[in-house]
Amino acid sequence: MAHQPAQERQARTYNGFGAIALGLLSGALAIWLVMERPGGSTIGIALLLFLATAWCWAGLYMLQPNQAAILLFFGSYRGTDRSEGLRWAIPFYSTGKISVRARNFNSEKLKVNDLRGNPIEIAAAIVWRVEDTARASFDVENYEAYVLTQAEAAVRHLASRYAYDNLQVDEHGNASAEITLRSGTEEVALAMRTELQARFAQAGISVLDAKLTHLAYAPEIAGTMLRRQQAEAVVAARSKIVQGAVGMVELALKGLEQRGLVDLDDERKAAMVSNLLVVLCSDHDATPVVNAGTLYT
Known part of the structure:
Protein backbone atom coordinates (compact mmCIF):
# COMPACT_ATOMS: atom_id res chain seq x y z
CA MET A 1 0.00 0.00 0.00
CA VAL A 100 7.35 28.20 11.52
CA ARG A 101 9.69 31.20 11.41
CA ALA A 102 11.89 31.89 8.40
CA ARG A 103 15.33 30.34 8.76
CA ASN A 104 18.58 30.99 6.95
CA PHE A 105 21.00 28.28 5.90
CA ASN A 106 24.47 29.03 4.51
CA SER A 107 25.95 26.00 2.81
CA GLU A 108 29.60 25.09 3.03
CA LYS A 109 31.88 25.71 0.06
CA LEU A 110 31.39 22.65 -2.12
CA LYS A 111 33.91 21.49 -4.68
CA VAL A 112 32.07 20.21 -7.76
CA ASN A 113 32.47 20.00 -11.54
CA ASP A 114 30.53 22.38 -13.77
CA LEU A 115 28.88 21.48 -17.08
CA ARG A 116 32.23 21.38 -18.89
CA GLY A 117 33.93 19.34 -16.19
CA ASN A 118 35.92 22.20 -14.67
CA PRO A 119 36.32 21.94 -10.88
CA ILE A 120 34.73 24.90 -9.12
CA GLU A 121 33.88 26.01 -5.60
CA ILE A 122 30.27 26.97 -4.93
CA ALA A 123 28.13 27.92 -1.92
CA ALA A 124 24.58 29.20 -1.46
CA ALA A 125 22.35 30.95 1.07
CA ILE A 126 18.86 29.50 1.42
CA VAL A 127 15.93 31.04 3.30
CA TRP A 128 13.23 28.50 4.20
CA ARG A 129 10.38 27.89 6.60
CA VAL A 130 8.06 25.07 7.65
CA GLU A 131 4.86 25.33 5.63
CA ASP A 132 3.14 22.03 6.49
CA THR A 133 3.81 21.08 10.11
CA ALA A 134 2.33 17.61 9.70
CA ARG A 135 4.70 16.63 6.90
CA ALA A 136 7.69 18.15 8.67
CA SER A 137 6.90 16.15 11.81
CA PHE A 138 5.73 12.80 10.43
CA ASP A 139 6.97 12.32 6.84
CA VAL A 140 10.71 12.80 7.52
CA GLU A 141 12.83 11.73 10.46
CA ASN A 142 14.45 15.09 11.13
CA TYR A 143 13.32 17.93 8.91
CA GLU A 144 16.29 20.20 9.78
CA ALA A 145 18.83 17.51 8.82
CA TYR A 146 16.70 16.76 5.75
CA VAL A 147 16.96 20.41 4.64
CA LEU A 148 20.76 20.43 5.03
CA THR A 149 21.22 17.22 3.04
CA GLN A 150 18.83 18.11 0.24
CA ALA A 151 20.20 21.65 -0.05
CA GLU A 152 23.73 20.34 -0.57
CA ALA A 153 22.49 17.84 -3.17
CA ALA A 154 20.57 20.58 -4.99
CA VAL A 155 23.58 22.92 -5.12
CA ARG A 156 25.78 20.12 -6.46
CA HIS A 157 23.24 19.25 -9.13
CA LEU A 158 22.80 22.90 -10.07
CA ALA A 159 26.54 23.36 -10.60
CA SER A 160 26.62 20.37 -12.97
CA ARG A 161 23.83 21.87 -15.13
CA TYR A 162 25.64 25.13 -15.98
CA ALA A 163 29.10 26.14 -17.05
CA TYR A 164 31.04 28.46 -14.77
CA ASP A 165 31.66 31.01 -17.50
CA ASN A 166 30.97 31.43 -21.19
CA LEU A 167 34.18 30.51 -23.02
CA GLN A 168 32.63 30.01 -26.46
CA VAL A 169 32.87 32.96 -28.87
CA ASP A 170 31.74 33.44 -32.46
CA GLU A 171 33.79 34.55 -35.45
CA HIS A 172 33.42 38.20 -34.37
CA GLY A 173 34.82 37.54 -30.90
CA ASN A 174 31.45 37.89 -29.17
CA ALA A 175 30.40 35.47 -26.44
CA SER A 176 27.41 33.22 -27.09
CA ALA A 177 24.10 33.68 -25.28
CA GLU A 178 24.58 30.63 -23.04
CA ILE A 179 23.38 30.99 -19.43
CA THR A 180 26.27 30.44 -17.02
CA LEU A 181 26.74 30.45 -13.27
CA ARG A 182 28.66 33.73 -13.37
CA SER A 183 26.56 35.71 -15.86
CA GLY A 184 23.06 34.28 -15.40
CA THR A 185 22.54 35.31 -11.78
CA GLU A 186 18.76 35.62 -11.85
CA GLU A 187 18.19 32.55 -14.05
CA VAL A 188 20.44 30.39 -11.88
CA ALA A 189 18.78 31.62 -8.68
CA LEU A 190 15.33 30.81 -10.09
CA ALA A 191 16.47 27.34 -11.16
CA MET A 192 17.91 26.72 -7.69
CA ARG A 193 14.70 27.82 -5.93
CA THR A 194 12.64 25.57 -8.21
CA GLU A 195 14.81 22.52 -7.55
CA LEU A 196 14.96 23.17 -3.81
CA GLN A 197 11.18 23.51 -3.62
CA ALA A 198 10.74 20.20 -5.42
CA ARG A 199 13.14 18.49 -3.01
CA PHE A 200 11.67 20.12 0.13
CA ALA A 201 8.03 19.42 -0.75
CA GLN A 202 8.09 15.99 0.88
CA ALA A 203 8.99 17.57 4.22
CA GLY A 204 6.46 20.39 3.93
CA ILE A 205 9.21 23.03 3.62
CA SER A 206 8.77 26.23 1.61
CA VAL A 207 11.74 27.99 -0.02
CA LEU A 208 11.55 31.77 0.39
CA ASP A 209 14.82 32.71 -1.31
CA ALA A 210 18.00 31.09 -2.58
CA LYS A 211 21.11 32.71 -4.05
CA LEU A 212 24.74 31.82 -4.67
CA THR A 213 27.10 33.39 -2.15
CA HIS A 214 30.42 32.01 -3.41
CA LEU A 215 31.55 31.05 -6.89
CA ALA A 216 35.14 30.50 -7.98
CA TYR A 217 37.34 28.12 -9.88
CA ALA A 218 39.05 25.48 -7.77
CA PRO A 219 42.59 26.51 -6.72
CA GLU A 220 44.29 23.96 -8.98
CA ILE A 221 42.93 25.59 -12.16
CA ALA A 222 42.28 29.14 -10.99
CA GLY A 223 45.60 30.46 -12.35
CA THR A 224 45.14 28.81 -15.74
CA MET A 225 41.58 30.05 -16.14
CA LEU A 226 42.64 33.57 -15.12
CA ARG A 227 45.28 33.63 -17.86
CA ARG A 228 42.69 32.38 -20.32
CA GLN A 229 40.27 35.11 -19.35
CA GLN A 230 43.02 37.71 -19.68
CA ALA A 231 43.91 36.39 -23.13
CA GLU A 232 40.27 36.51 -24.20
CA ALA A 233 40.02 40.08 -22.92
CA VAL A 234 43.10 41.05 -24.95
CA VAL A 235 41.69 39.41 -28.09
CA ALA A 236 38.34 41.15 -27.62
CA ALA A 237 40.05 44.52 -27.09
CA ARG A 238 42.23 44.01 -30.19
CA SER A 239 39.15 43.15 -32.22
CA LYS A 240 37.48 46.41 -31.20
CA ILE A 241 40.66 48.40 -31.96
CA VAL A 242 40.98 46.86 -35.42
CA GLN A 243 37.31 47.52 -36.22
CA GLY A 244 37.70 51.13 -35.16
CA ALA A 245 40.97 51.55 -37.09
CA VAL A 246 39.44 50.18 -40.30
CA GLY A 247 36.59 52.65 -40.01
CA MET A 248 38.98 55.56 -39.44
CA VAL A 249 41.12 54.57 -42.46
CA GLU A 250 38.01 54.32 -44.60
CA LEU A 251 36.90 57.79 -43.54
CA ALA A 252 40.39 59.20 -44.21
CA LEU A 253 40.52 57.81 -47.75
CA LYS A 254 37.01 59.00 -48.56
CA GLY A 255 37.81 62.46 -47.20
CA LEU A 256 40.94 62.76 -49.33
CA GLU A 257 39.11 61.64 -52.47
CA GLN A 258 36.10 63.93 -51.90
CA ARG A 259 38.27 67.01 -51.33
CA GLY A 260 40.64 66.19 -54.16
CA LEU A 261 43.70 66.88 -52.02
CA VAL A 262 45.73 64.01 -53.44
CA ASP A 263 45.30 61.40 -56.17
CA LEU A 264 46.40 57.96 -55.00
CA ASP A 265 46.73 54.85 -57.12
CA ASP A 266 46.00 51.42 -55.73
CA GLU A 267 49.58 50.78 -54.66
CA ARG A 268 49.85 54.06 -52.75
CA LYS A 269 46.42 53.50 -51.18
CA ALA A 270 47.60 50.11 -49.93
CA ALA A 271 50.75 51.68 -48.47
CA MET A 272 48.74 54.43 -46.79
CA VAL A 273 46.25 51.92 -45.35
CA SER A 274 49.12 49.84 -44.01
CA ASN A 275 50.79 52.84 -42.37
CA LEU A 276 47.54 54.08 -40.81
CA LEU A 277 46.66 50.64 -39.44
CA VAL A 278 50.12 50.29 -37.93
CA VAL A 279 49.78 53.68 -36.24
CA LEU A 280 46.23 53.11 -35.00
CA CYS A 281 46.67 49.51 -33.82
CA SER A 282 50.14 49.81 -32.30
CA ASP A 283 50.70 49.48 -28.55
CA HIS A 284 53.31 52.25 -28.67
CA ASP A 285 53.31 55.85 -29.83
CA ALA A 286 54.05 56.23 -33.51
CA THR A 287 57.36 57.83 -34.62
CA PRO A 288 56.59 59.98 -37.68
CA VAL A 289 58.97 60.10 -40.65
CA VAL A 290 58.94 63.33 -42.64
CA ASN A 291 59.17 62.83 -46.39
CA ALA A 292 61.00 65.84 -47.85
CA GLY A 293 60.46 64.71 -51.44
CA THR A 294 57.35 63.92 -53.38
CA LEU A 295 54.77 61.40 -52.41
CA TYR A 296 56.31 58.84 -54.77
CA THR A 297 59.97 59.13 -53.65
Whole structure:
Protein backbone atom coordinates (compact mmCIF):
# COMPACT_ATOMS: atom_id res chain seq x y z
CA MET A 1 0.00 0.00 0.00
CA ALA A 2 1.40 3.40 -1.04
CA HIS A 3 2.32 5.80 1.70
CA GLN A 4 -0.10 8.69 2.06
CA PRO A 5 1.68 11.95 2.94
CA ALA A 6 0.51 13.68 6.08
CA GLN A 7 -1.61 16.78 5.69
CA GLU A 8 -1.81 19.62 8.19
CA ARG A 9 -5.25 20.43 9.54
CA GLN A 10 -6.52 22.89 12.10
CA ALA A 11 -6.83 21.53 15.63
CA ARG A 12 -9.82 22.34 17.82
CA THR A 13 -8.41 24.41 20.67
CA TYR A 14 -9.67 27.23 22.88
CA ASN A 15 -8.54 30.44 24.52
CA GLY A 16 -6.45 29.65 27.59
CA PHE A 17 -7.68 32.59 29.65
CA GLY A 18 -11.20 31.21 29.59
CA ALA A 19 -9.88 27.90 30.92
CA ILE A 20 -8.03 29.72 33.72
CA ALA A 21 -11.22 31.60 34.65
CA LEU A 22 -13.26 28.38 34.75
CA GLY A 23 -10.59 26.69 36.85
CA LEU A 24 -10.53 29.55 39.33
CA LEU A 25 -14.31 29.58 39.51
CA SER A 26 -14.62 25.85 40.15
CA GLY A 27 -11.78 25.93 42.68
CA ALA A 28 -13.33 28.86 44.56
CA LEU A 29 -16.70 27.14 44.56
CA ALA A 30 -15.16 23.95 45.93
CA ILE A 31 -13.47 25.85 48.76
CA TRP A 32 -16.73 27.69 49.57
CA LEU A 33 -18.66 24.44 49.75
CA VAL A 34 -16.11 22.84 52.09
CA MET A 35 -16.04 25.86 54.37
CA GLU A 36 -19.70 26.88 54.37
CA ARG A 37 -21.54 23.59 53.87
CA PRO A 38 -19.43 20.77 55.31
CA GLY A 39 -20.81 17.27 54.84
CA GLY A 40 -20.31 13.97 53.03
CA SER A 41 -22.08 14.92 49.82
CA THR A 42 -20.51 18.36 49.82
CA ILE A 43 -17.03 16.84 50.05
CA GLY A 44 -17.76 14.70 47.00
CA ILE A 45 -18.95 17.70 45.00
CA ALA A 46 -15.92 19.70 46.14
CA LEU A 47 -13.60 16.92 44.95
CA LEU A 48 -15.29 16.96 41.56
CA LEU A 49 -14.86 20.72 41.38
CA PHE A 50 -11.15 20.39 42.28
CA LEU A 51 -10.81 17.79 39.52
CA ALA A 52 -12.49 20.22 37.14
CA THR A 53 -9.96 22.88 38.16
CA ALA A 54 -7.10 20.49 37.49
CA TRP A 55 -8.68 19.56 34.14
CA CYS A 56 -8.91 23.21 33.12
CA TRP A 57 -5.35 24.02 34.07
CA ALA A 58 -3.71 20.80 32.82
CA GLY A 59 -4.57 21.59 29.19
CA LEU A 60 -2.91 25.00 29.12
CA TYR A 61 0.01 25.77 26.82
CA MET A 62 1.48 28.92 25.29
CA LEU A 63 2.49 29.72 21.71
CA GLN A 64 4.71 32.55 20.57
CA PRO A 65 4.24 34.33 17.21
CA ASN A 66 5.21 32.08 14.27
CA GLN A 67 5.09 28.99 16.45
CA ALA A 68 2.74 26.03 16.07
CA ALA A 69 1.66 23.19 18.33
CA ILE A 70 1.27 19.60 17.08
CA LEU A 71 -1.52 17.85 19.01
CA LEU A 72 -1.46 14.05 19.37
CA PHE A 73 -4.01 11.80 21.05
CA PHE A 74 -2.17 8.63 22.09
CA GLY A 75 -0.01 8.86 18.97
CA SER A 76 -2.81 9.86 16.61
CA TYR A 77 -2.46 13.25 14.90
CA ARG A 78 -5.37 15.52 15.82
CA GLY A 79 -4.30 18.77 14.23
CA THR A 80 -2.07 21.82 14.45
CA ASP A 81 -2.72 24.98 16.41
CA ARG A 82 -1.12 28.15 15.00
CA SER A 83 -2.94 30.65 17.26
CA GLU A 84 -0.49 32.63 19.38
CA GLY A 85 -0.90 33.35 23.07
CA LEU A 86 -2.30 31.22 25.92
CA ARG A 87 -4.22 28.23 24.54
CA TRP A 88 -6.11 25.25 25.91
CA ALA A 89 -6.68 21.75 24.56
CA ILE A 90 -7.90 18.47 26.03
CA PRO A 91 -5.32 17.40 28.64
CA PHE A 92 -5.09 13.94 27.08
CA TYR A 93 -3.49 15.54 24.04
CA SER A 94 0.30 15.56 23.95
CA THR A 95 1.66 18.82 22.58
CA GLY A 96 4.80 19.23 20.51
CA LYS A 97 5.89 22.70 19.44
CA ILE A 98 7.46 23.52 16.09
CA SER A 99 8.77 26.83 14.78
CA VAL A 100 7.35 28.20 11.52
CA ARG A 101 9.69 31.20 11.41
CA ALA A 102 11.89 31.89 8.40
CA ARG A 103 15.33 30.34 8.76
CA ASN A 104 18.58 30.99 6.95
CA PHE A 105 21.00 28.28 5.90
CA ASN A 106 24.47 29.03 4.51
CA SER A 107 25.95 26.00 2.81
CA GLU A 108 29.60 25.09 3.03
CA LYS A 109 31.88 25.71 0.06
CA LEU A 110 31.39 22.65 -2.12
CA LYS A 111 33.91 21.49 -4.68
CA VAL A 112 32.07 20.21 -7.76
CA ASN A 113 32.47 20.00 -11.54
CA ASP A 114 30.53 22.38 -13.77
CA LEU A 115 28.88 21.48 -17.08
CA ARG A 116 32.23 21.38 -18.89
CA GLY A 117 33.93 19.34 -16.19
CA ASN A 118 35.92 22.20 -14.67
CA PRO A 119 36.32 21.94 -10.88
CA ILE A 120 34.73 24.90 -9.12
CA GLU A 121 33.88 26.01 -5.60
CA ILE A 122 30.27 26.97 -4.93
CA ALA A 123 28.13 27.92 -1.92
CA ALA A 124 24.58 29.20 -1.46
CA ALA A 125 22.35 30.95 1.07
CA ILE A 126 18.86 29.50 1.42
CA VAL A 127 15.93 31.04 3.30
CA TRP A 128 13.23 28.50 4.20
CA ARG A 129 10.38 27.89 6.60
CA VAL A 130 8.06 25.07 7.65
CA GLU A 131 4.86 25.33 5.63
CA ASP A 132 3.14 22.03 6.49
CA THR A 133 3.81 21.08 10.11
CA ALA A 134 2.33 17.61 9.70
CA ARG A 135 4.70 16.63 6.90
CA ALA A 136 7.69 18.15 8.67
CA SER A 137 6.90 16.15 11.81
CA PHE A 138 5.73 12.80 10.43
CA ASP A 139 6.97 12.32 6.84
CA VAL A 140 10.71 12.80 7.52
CA GLU A 141 12.83 11.73 10.46
CA ASN A 142 14.45 15.09 11.13
CA TYR A 143 13.32 17.93 8.91
CA GLU A 144 16.29 20.20 9.78
CA ALA A 145 18.83 17.51 8.82
CA TYR A 146 16.70 16.76 5.75
CA VAL A 147 16.96 20.41 4.64
CA LEU A 148 20.76 20.43 5.03
CA THR A 149 21.22 17.22 3.04
CA GLN A 150 18.83 18.11 0.24
CA ALA A 151 20.20 21.65 -0.05
CA GLU A 152 23.73 20.34 -0.57
CA ALA A 153 22.49 17.84 -3.17
CA ALA A 154 20.57 20.58 -4.99
CA VAL A 155 23.58 22.92 -5.12
CA ARG A 156 25.78 20.12 -6.46
CA HIS A 157 23.24 19.25 -9.13
CA LEU A 158 22.80 22.90 -10.07
CA ALA A 159 26.54 23.36 -10.60
CA SER A 160 26.62 20.37 -12.97
CA ARG A 161 23.83 21.87 -15.13
CA TYR A 162 25.64 25.13 -15.98
CA ALA A 163 29.10 26.14 -17.05
CA TYR A 164 31.04 28.46 -14.77
CA ASP A 165 31.66 31.01 -17.50
CA ASN A 166 30.97 31.43 -21.19
CA LEU A 167 34.18 30.51 -23.02
CA GLN A 168 32.63 30.01 -26.46
CA VAL A 169 32.87 32.96 -28.87
CA ASP A 170 31.74 33.44 -32.46
CA GLU A 171 33.79 34.55 -35.45
CA HIS A 172 33.42 38.20 -34.37
CA GLY A 173 34.82 37.54 -30.90
CA ASN A 174 31.45 37.89 -29.17
CA ALA A 175 30.40 35.47 -26.44
CA SER A 176 27.41 33.22 -27.09
CA ALA A 177 24.10 33.68 -25.28
CA GLU A 178 24.58 30.63 -23.04
CA ILE A 179 23.38 30.99 -19.43
CA THR A 180 26.27 30.44 -17.02
CA LEU A 181 26.74 30.45 -13.27
CA ARG A 182 28.66 33.73 -13.37
CA SER A 183 26.56 35.71 -15.86
CA GLY A 184 23.06 34.28 -15.40
CA THR A 185 22.54 35.31 -11.78
CA GLU A 186 18.76 35.62 -11.85
CA GLU A 187 18.19 32.55 -14.05
CA VAL A 188 20.44 30.39 -11.88
CA ALA A 189 18.78 31.62 -8.68
CA LEU A 190 15.33 30.81 -10.09
CA ALA A 191 16.47 27.34 -11.16
CA MET A 192 17.91 26.72 -7.69
CA ARG A 193 14.70 27.82 -5.93
CA THR A 194 12.64 25.57 -8.21
CA GLU A 195 14.81 22.52 -7.55
CA LEU A 196 14.96 23.17 -3.81
CA GLN A 197 11.18 23.51 -3.62
CA ALA A 198 10.74 20.20 -5.42
CA ARG A 199 13.14 18.49 -3.01
CA PHE A 200 11.67 20.12 0.13
CA ALA A 201 8.03 19.42 -0.75
CA GLN A 202 8.09 15.99 0.88
CA ALA A 203 8.99 17.57 4.22
CA GLY A 204 6.46 20.39 3.93
CA ILE A 205 9.21 23.03 3.62
CA SER A 206 8.77 26.23 1.61
CA VAL A 207 11.74 27.99 -0.02
CA LEU A 208 11.55 31.77 0.39
CA ASP A 209 14.82 32.71 -1.31
CA ALA A 210 18.00 31.09 -2.58
CA LYS A 211 21.11 32.71 -4.05
CA LEU A 212 24.74 31.82 -4.67
CA THR A 213 27.10 33.39 -2.15
CA HIS A 214 30.42 32.01 -3.41
CA LEU A 215 31.55 31.05 -6.89
CA ALA A 216 35.14 30.50 -7.98
CA TYR A 217 37.34 28.12 -9.88
CA ALA A 218 39.05 25.48 -7.77
CA PRO A 219 42.59 26.51 -6.72
CA GLU A 220 44.29 23.96 -8.98
CA ILE A 221 42.93 25.59 -12.16
CA ALA A 222 42.28 29.14 -10.99
CA GLY A 223 45.60 30.46 -12.35
CA THR A 224 45.14 28.81 -15.74
CA MET A 225 41.58 30.05 -16.14
CA LEU A 226 42.64 33.57 -15.12
CA ARG A 227 45.28 33.63 -17.86
CA ARG A 228 42.69 32.38 -20.32
CA GLN A 229 40.27 35.11 -19.35
CA GLN A 230 43.02 37.71 -19.68
CA ALA A 231 43.91 36.39 -23.13
CA GLU A 232 40.27 36.51 -24.20
CA ALA A 233 40.02 40.08 -22.92
CA VAL A 234 43.10 41.05 -24.95
CA VAL A 235 41.69 39.41 -28.09
CA ALA A 236 38.34 41.15 -27.62
CA ALA A 237 40.05 44.52 -27.09
CA ARG A 238 42.23 44.01 -30.19
CA SER A 239 39.15 43.15 -32.22
CA LYS A 240 37.48 46.41 -31.20
CA ILE A 241 40.66 48.40 -31.96
CA VAL A 242 40.98 46.86 -35.42
CA GLN A 243 37.31 47.52 -36.22
CA GLY A 244 37.70 51.13 -35.16
CA ALA A 245 40.97 51.55 -37.09
CA VAL A 246 39.44 50.18 -40.30
CA GLY A 247 36.59 52.65 -40.01
CA MET A 248 38.98 55.56 -39.44
CA VAL A 249 41.12 54.57 -42.46
CA GLU A 250 38.01 54.32 -44.60
CA LEU A 251 36.90 57.79 -43.54
CA ALA A 252 40.39 59.20 -44.21
CA LEU A 253 40.52 57.81 -47.75
CA LYS A 254 37.01 59.00 -48.56
CA GLY A 255 37.81 62.46 -47.20
CA LEU A 256 40.94 62.76 -49.33
CA GLU A 257 39.11 61.64 -52.47
CA GLN A 258 36.10 63.93 -51.90
CA ARG A 259 38.27 67.01 -51.33
CA GLY A 260 40.64 66.19 -54.16
CA LEU A 261 43.70 66.88 -52.02
CA VAL A 262 45.73 64.01 -53.44
CA ASP A 263 45.30 61.40 -56.17
CA LEU A 264 46.40 57.96 -55.00
CA ASP A 265 46.73 54.85 -57.12
CA ASP A 266 46.00 51.42 -55.73
CA GLU A 267 49.58 50.78 -54.66
CA ARG A 268 49.85 54.06 -52.75
CA LYS A 269 46.42 53.50 -51.18
CA ALA A 270 47.60 50.11 -49.93
CA ALA A 271 50.75 51.68 -48.47
CA MET A 272 48.74 54.43 -46.79
CA VAL A 273 46.25 51.92 -45.35
CA SER A 274 49.12 49.84 -44.01
CA ASN A 275 50.79 52.84 -42.37
CA LEU A 276 47.54 54.08 -40.81
CA LEU A 277 46.66 50.64 -39.44
CA VAL A 278 50.12 50.29 -37.93
CA VAL A 279 49.78 53.68 -36.24
CA LEU A 280 46.23 53.11 -35.00
CA CYS A 281 46.67 49.51 -33.82
CA SER A 282 50.14 49.81 -32.30
CA ASP A 283 50.70 49.48 -28.55
CA HIS A 284 53.31 52.25 -28.67
CA ASP A 285 53.31 55.85 -29.83
CA ALA A 286 54.05 56.23 -33.51
CA THR A 287 57.36 57.83 -34.62
CA PRO A 288 56.59 59.98 -37.68
CA VAL A 289 58.97 60.10 -40.65
CA VAL A 290 58.94 63.33 -42.64
CA ASN A 291 59.17 62.83 -46.39
CA ALA A 292 61.00 65.84 -47.85
CA GLY A 293 60.46 64.71 -51.44
CA THR A 294 57.35 63.92 -53.38
CA LEU A 295 54.77 61.40 -52.41
CA TYR A 296 56.31 58.84 -54.77
CA THR A 297 59.97 59.13 -53.65
